[in-house]
Amino acid sequence: xxxxxxxxxxxxxxxxxxxxxxxxxxxxxxxxxxxxxxxxxxxxxxxxxxxxxxxxxxxxxxxxxxxxxxxxxxxxxxxxxxxxxxxxxxxxxxxxxxxxxxxxxxxxxxxxxxxxxxxxxxxxxxxxxxxxxxxxxxxxxxxxxxxxxxxxxxxxxxxxxxxxxxxxxxxxxxxxxxxxxxxxxxxxxxxxxxxxxxxxxxxxxxxxxxxxxxxxxxxxxxxxxxxxxxxxxxxxxxxxxxxxxxxxxxxxxxxxxxxxxxxxxxxxxxxxxxxxxxxxxxxxxx
Amino acid sequence: xxxxxxxxxxxxxxxxxxxxxxxxxxxxxxxxxxxxxxxxxxxxxxxxxxxxxxxxxxxxxxxxxxxxxxxxxxxxxxxxxxxxxxxxxxxxxxxxxxxxxxxxxxxxxxxxxxxxxxxxxxxxxxxxxxxxxxxxxxxxxxxxxxxxxxxxxxxxxxxxxxxxxxxxxxxxxxxxxxxxxxxxxxxxxxxxxxxxxxxxxxxxxxxxxxxxxxxxxxxxxxxxxxxxxxxxxxxxxxxxxxxxxxxxxxxxxxxxxxxxxxxxxx
Amino acid sequence: xxxxxxxxxxxxxxxxxxxxxxxxxxxxxxxxxxxxxxxxxxxxxxxxxxxxxxxxxxxxxxxxxxxxxxxxxxxxxxxxxxxxxxxxxxxxxxxxxxxxxxxxxxxxxxxxxxxxxxxxxxxxxxxxxxxxxxxxxxxxxxxxxxxxxxxxxxxxxxxxxxxxxxxxxxxxxxxxxxxxxxxxxxxxxxxxxxxxxxxxxxxxxxxxxxxxxxxxxxxxxxxxxxxxxxxxxxxxxxxxxxxxxxxxxxxxxxxxxxxxxxxxxxxxxxxxxxxxxxxxxxxxxxxxxxxxxxxxxxxxxxxxxxxxxxxxxxxxxxxxxxxxxxxxxxxxxxxxxxxxxxxxxxxxxxxxxxxxxxxxx
Numbered sequence: 033x034x035x036x037x038x039x040x041x042x043x044x045x046x047x048x049x050x051x052x053x054x055x056x057x058x059x060x061x062x063x064x065x066x067x068x069x070x071x072x073x074x075x076x077x078x079x080x081x082x083x084x085x086x087x088x089x090x091x092x093x094x095x096x097x098x099x100x101x102x103x104x105x106x107x108x109x110x111x112x113x114x115x116x117x118x119x120x121x122x123x124x125x126x127x128x129x130x131x132x133x134x135x136x137x138x139x140x141x142x143x144x145x146x147x148x149x150x151x152x153x154x155x156x157x158x159x160x161x162x163x164x165x166x167x168x169x170x171x172x173x174x175x176x177x178x179x180x181x182x183x184x185x186x187x188x189x190x191x192x193x194x195x196x197x198x199x200x201x202x203x204x205x206x207x208x209x210x211x212x213x214x215x216x217x218x219x220x221x222x223x224x225x226x227x228x229x230x231x232x233x234x235x236x237x238x239x240x241x242x243x244x245x246x247x248x249x250x251x252x253x254x255x256x257x258x259x260x261x262x263x264x265x266x267x268x269x270x271x272x273x274x275x276x277x278x279x280x281x282x283x284x285x286x287x288x289x290x291x292x293x294x295x296x297x298x299x300x301x302x303x304x305x306x307x308x309x310x311x312x313x314x315x316x317x318x
Numbered sequence: 319x320x321x322x323x324x325x326x327x328x329x330x331x332x333x334x335x336x337x338x339x340x341x342x343x344x345x346x347x348x349x350x351x352x353x354x355x356x357x358x359x360x361x362x363x364x365x366x367x368x369x370x371x372x373x374x375x376x377x378x379x380x381x382x383x384x385x386x387x388x389x390x391x392x393x394x395x396x397x398x399x400x401x402x403x404x405x406x407x408x409x410x411x412x413x414x415x416x417x418x419x420x421x422x423x424x425x426x427x428x429x430x431x432x433x434x435x436x437x438x439x440x441x442x443x444x445x446x447x448x449x450x451x452x453x454x455x456x457x458x459x460x461x462x463x464x465x466x467x468x469x470x471x472x473x474x475x476x477x478x479x480x481x482x483x484x485x486x487x488x489x490x491x492x493x494x495x496x497x498x499x500x501x502x503x504x505x506x507x508x509x510x511x512x513x514x515x516x517x518x519x520x521x522x523x524x525x526x527x528x529x530x531x532x533x534x535x536x537x538x539x540x541x542x543x544x545x546x547x548x549x550x551x552x553x554x555x556x557x558x559x560x561x562x563x564x565x566x567x568x569x570x571x572x573x574x575x576x577x578x579x580x581x582x583x584x
Numbered sequence: 585x586x587x588x589x590x591x592x593x594x595x596x597x598x599x600x601x602x603x604x605x606x607x608x609x610x611x612x613x614x615x616x617x618x619x620x621x622x623x624x625x626x627x628x629x630x631x632x633x634x635x636x637x638x639x640x641x642x643x644x645x646x647x648x649x650x651x652x653x654x655x656x657x658x659x660x661x662x663x664x665x666x667x668x669x670x671x672x673x674x675x676x677x678x679x680x681x682x683x684x685x686x687x688x689x690x691x692x693x694x695x696x697x698x699x700x701x702x703x704x705x706x707x708x709x710x711x712x713x714x715x716x717x718x719x720x721x722x723x724x725x726x727x728x729x730x731x732x733x734x735x736x737x738x739x740x741x742x743x744x745x746x747x748x749x750x751x752x753x754x755x756x757x758x759x760x761x762x763x764x765x766x767x768x769x770x771x772x773x774x775x776x777x778x779x780x781x782x783x784x785x786x787x788x789x790x791x792x793x794x795x796x797x798x799x800x801x802x803x804x805x806x807x808x809x810x811x812x813x814x815x816x817x818x819x820x821x822x823x824x825x826x827x828x829x830x831x832x833x834x835x836x837x838x839x840x841x842x843x844x845x846x847x848x849x850x851x852x853x854x855x856x857x858x859x860x861x862x863x864x865x866x867x868x869x870x871x872x873x874x875x876x877x878x879x880x881x882x883x884x885x886x887x888x889x890x891x892x893x894x895x896x897x898x899x900x901x902x903x904x905x906x907x908x909x910x911x912x913x914x915x916x917x918x919x920x921x922x923x924x925x926x927x928x929x930x931x932x933x934x935x936x937x938x939x940x941x942x943x944x945x
Contacts, residue, residue: 044492045411048403049419052463055400056422059456063437070440123336126329141571142337148517148563149344152540153556157343160350160358160548167346170360199340256430258524263544273432280528286440293433300430483638484671486658488685488732494659498684502675 071290078284088287098275102295105271108186108261109254112193116201116250117243119194124205125231128212136210143199154195155259162188162264184266192260197250204249208242209235244311248304255300272296344560351553358550369554379539379555386520386535389451393458394516400459401466401511406500409474410482424464434461435528442529449531457529458519465518466511469570473507506573513570517563589614589740589772590635595644597630604630606796607644614739617766617773619787621780623819627796628776632742635774636663648740659688664733665742668749670725672717678728679704679713685736703731707761723754727761734765740772747782759785780820784808792816809867813943817865822899824871824910825942827863830856837936840864843906847882849939856941863942868899868913870938873922874931883933886910888924902930 074083092098127139146154161167162182172178182188212235220234221227236243258273267274272292279289346358351370355363373379404423408416426434438457442448447456481503485495501508523537530538536559543549588611597605605627612618620628633639634646637658646653653661664685672681682700691699704710707727712720720728726746733741743762747755763786766773777783783790784804792799792807792815799819800812811817817825828842837850840862849864856862877883886902889909898919900912910932924930 045407049407049411049413052400052404052407052423053419055463056460059438059441059460060422060426063434063441066441066444067433067437119336122329123333126333130326130329139333139337143340144567145564146340146344148521148567149560150521150523150537150540150556150563152523152537152544153347153552153559154343156540156544156552156556157347157350159544161342161346163357163359165357165359167358167360194339195343198336202336202340252428252430256432258432273430276432276436280436280439286436289436290440293436296430296433300428304428478669478671480667480669480671481673483658484665484667484673485684485688487636487638487663487665488736489659489688490684491657491659491688494688498687499673502673505675 067290067293070287071294073287075285075287080284080286088291092288092291097270098292101270101272101275104269105255105273106299108189108271109193109251112190112197112254113247113250115190116194116197117205117247120198120201120205120246124202124209125235127202127206128209136206140203140206143203146195146199151196152259155192155263158188158191158195159183159263162191183264184268186265189261189265192264193254193257196257196260197253200253201246201250204242204246205239208239208246211242212238241311244307248307251303252300255296347553347556348560350550351557353550356550357548369550373551373554373558378534379536382534382536382539385451385530385533386537389454389458389526389535390516390519392452392455393462393519394512396455396459397462397515397519398466398470398508398511400463401468401515402470402504402508404463404467405471405474408471409477423467426460427464431522431524435525438525439528448529449533451530451533453529453531454526454533454535457525458522459515461522461525462515462518465514469511469514470504470507473504477503509573510570513566513573517566517570520559520563520566587614588612589648590774591647592631593645593647595631595634595641595646597627597634597639598642603796605634605641608796608798610791610798610801612740612772612774614772615770616788617763617775617786618789618791619775619777619783620791620793621777621783621819622793622799624778626793628778628793629744631793632665632744632774632776636665636742637661662736662738663740663742664736664738665744666729666733666746668745670729670746670749672725672728672732674717676717677713678709678715678717678720681717681728682731682735684732689736699735700731703735707731722750723758726750726754726758730762730765734769738771740774743773743775745777746775747777748779755782762786792819794819810940811865811942814863817942822868822911822913823865824868825863825865826908827861830858830860830862833858838862838941842908844884844904844908847939848936849941850936851941864939865942866934866939868911870934871910871912872933873900873912873914874933875922875929877931878933880933882936882939883931884908884910886930886932888926888928888930890926891924900924902932 069082070080071088072084072086074081074085074087127136131139163169164179164181164183168182169179172180182191216238217230217234220230225233256273258271258277261267261269261271262274262277265271270278272295276289276292276296279285279292349362350358352365352367353363354366354368400423404420408420413419434457438453439448442453442456447453481499482495485499486492490498521537523535523541526535527538527541534542536555540552540555540559543552543555590610590612592608592610594607594609595605596603596607608627608631610631620631622628630639634641637653637656637660641654648661648663673684676684679697679700682703683696686696686699701710701713704713707730709724709727709731712724712728717725717728729746747758750758759782762773762775766786775783775787784807787804789801790804790807791801794815800807800816802810807816808820811820811823814825817823826840826842826844826847828840828846831839831841831846833839833856837848838856839846839848847864849862872878877885884904886904889901889903892899892901893916896916898914898916900914900919902910902912904910912932922930
């Protein structure tokens with residue numbers, strides 16, 4: 033038990049507590065609040081002026097391309113999330129229940145590696161692999177298929193998203209399922225539950241929280257990524273991150289980019305909030 | 319029995335497919351970096367180191383590598399100091415608003431980089447601090463401090479809570495206790511934290527690209543090359559960056575896992 | 585035992601609404617071995633921590649050498665503590681652990697080393713001086729913890745259940761080491777424990793605490809033979825406790841009517857009134873057995889419930905027809921004379937001098 037401090041200011045305690053507060057106020061809270069404020073600024077002759085106008089909001093909200101982009105981004109990020117969750121599940125299941133403890137640890141170590149390789153380089157690599165004359169089409173050519181156009185399509189974008197999210201999703205799913213109490217599964221089997229319905233009725237409910245957290249992370253990553261839709265999807269249908277990129281980098285319209293960023297943040301917080309509420313509500317009602 | 323074995327084989331094969339998908343781009347990037355073709359495909363061209371020769375003779379790449387090194391090492395130091403302070407505060411004290419306090423440090427990695435990049439660019443321009451290497455360091459330390467904090471906090475969890483009091487009891491002031499007990503105890507986690515923060519910073523491109531101005535780091539150079547056209551130099555730089563990041567990660571693992579094993583043996 | 589080294593004056597400690605220690609008064613003398621004993625949560629460790637400055641009293645004052653210690657920080661005191669967890673520094677070697685306190689006091693390196701080696705020698709762990717803490721056995725760690733505190737040559741050493749993690753045979757060895765050290769050094773030991781055997785085996789005086797209060801202070805014999813109240817009698821165990829009302833009073837003693845019968849008790853200082861409620865205890869080893877009614881005043885007819893052997897000692901658990909439980913303790917060879925079977929009938933008796941009245945609480 034830590035000793036009770038006197039009411040005076042405790043210099044020692046503050047030495048450790050204050051740095052992060054100051055630093056994050058300066059370089060995290062400051063930027064985010066300023067970005068919110070900036071969404072009300074005006075741009076005249078390519079110069080930003082401090083103001084309090086709703087013009088950026090009304091301009092963006094009245095544009096069809098904004099709403100198209102918004103729904104496209106939500107749709108493709110959702111598809112990416114569902115795909116990642118479904119594709120990862122059998123692999124995670126195998127790693128959690130069929131692999132030995134040691135194999136599982138190695139698999140997880142391997143899956144951490146991609147986080148520390150440049151996502152850009154991996155995307156570029158896909159760009160080459162998936163191109164008209166690339167490795168995939170060359171291989172398919174040997175068995176008389178193709179060539180297929182994979183770049184500059186939704187398929188390309190999804191390949192990029194999955195490159196980003198799949199390792200994380202497999203790790204989270206594996207860890208959650210490996211932590212399930214084995215006796216519960218054996219009990220279900222013992223009571224006559226068939227293998228497939230054991231997955232549905234025992235394993236998935238028991239790992240619900242972990243699965244939802246994995247899905248939330250997957251959605252956040254896909255929703256916020258600009259590299260995959262830009263390089264592999266050809267940004268024919270611009271996602272919100274590409275919209276931010278375009279408005280900032282070319283148009284000098286920082287306030288409008290801020291509007292897009294805020295809409296993105298609100299969307300992500302809502303998704304995360306609903307997901308977490310869902311994860312814990314189910315847990316409590318059991 | 320038999321169907322069970324078939325199922326196991328199918329599952330093992332499926333795991334193989336997933337891992338192939340995850341590692342294919344990394345593997346091909348390394349292979350392509352030694353391939354003479356400008357548009358690499360199958361069958362592969364000749365073995366060649368021309369892309370490496372090219373980047374090694376490019377002063378811009380050297381400058382970018384140096385910049386990356388400066389940014390990631392400064393980031394690592396700042397992020398680890400911040401992470402340590404916060405982890406210790408969380409470990410030692412209970413205070414009001416501790417929840418928001420912890421959220422303050424843990425939130426940034428959940429916000430998309432492009433948004434952080436825009437916010438940082440706008441804010442730093444407003445303060446007149448954008449376009450310098452330091453601008454990247456400020457942003458990266460916000461991004462990586464949570465990783466350092468998490469790893470140091472885990473280490474503090476392994477500490478006998480009486481250890482700190484024992485030092486006071488033997489005549490150590492709070493400051494002396496910090497220096498002779500807490501920091502030595504956390505040392506392996508501090509080193510791991512430094513490595514992890516450096517590795518994350520070394521790879522980050524979105525924020526760097528927005529706020530760096532003319533002081534490009536390696537990932538920003540990659541981004542700009544990629545925007546131009548297909549250039550296998552990217553694979554060479556990528557392989558190079560990969561090696562650096564991986565050695566940092568493995569170092570971090572060694573320090574942390576080794577210590578953990580040692581402490582569980584006792 | 586001369587003048588008091590430490591005085592607790594109405595010391596109270598609250599954690600939020602929880603009263604950990606209730607206004608205690610206690611004097612600790614120079615050179616004594618004092619044990620503070622009680623069940624877990626009784627406030628004994630909090631009392632010790634207040635003495636070390638790790639907790640500040642909520643009200644009341646703690647004096648050491650007539651100085652008020654309440655606001656003195658832990659590191660400004662000279663009250664080394666041997667921790668239950670030992671709290672040795674895992675990243676330091678044995679000798680570095682022992683030197684730690686001296687280093688904090690700014691003593692130079694060669695002097696530190698000389699004094700640390702001296703203590704490692706004295707505690708018989710000199711061979712391990714360069715070893716890592718993690719390579720030591722429990723008993724060796726214990727000695728390092730002792731050396732780390734004693735190297736500071738304090739006037740008072742605090743010990744918080746230091747033997748609780750050791751094997752039974754090591755506990756006995758360490759008890760001997762501790763008693764010998766204390767006699768040799770002549771310093772005060774304050775020893776917190778929940779173990780009666782540890783406290784009674786080592787201490788000059790024992791403080792019994794319960795629910796944050798001091799229930800009794802006295803020599804081990806005092807506490808064993810004359811527990812002051814029900815809490816102490818129950819905590820010490822091996823006591824038969826009977827409760828009833830005072831039936832009649834004489835110069836010599838009182839007759840107390842209980843569900844098991846009316847018994848006579850000698851009066852010492854207790855003041856009793858006829859009709860008042862009263863409790864008394866008889867030590868389990870002062871009860872006699874017989875097969876037939878002994879025809880004496882203090883006797884009860886019982887049935888044997890169970891037996892428990894510890895070494896050559898045996899404890900019998902019996903019950904009379906009012907379901908009052910009795911315990912009898914004797915040597916095993918003595919018991920063999922009786923040839924007892926489960927449920928066999930037996931008479932218990934004791935002399936009036938053996939019965940000891942408790943304070944009404």
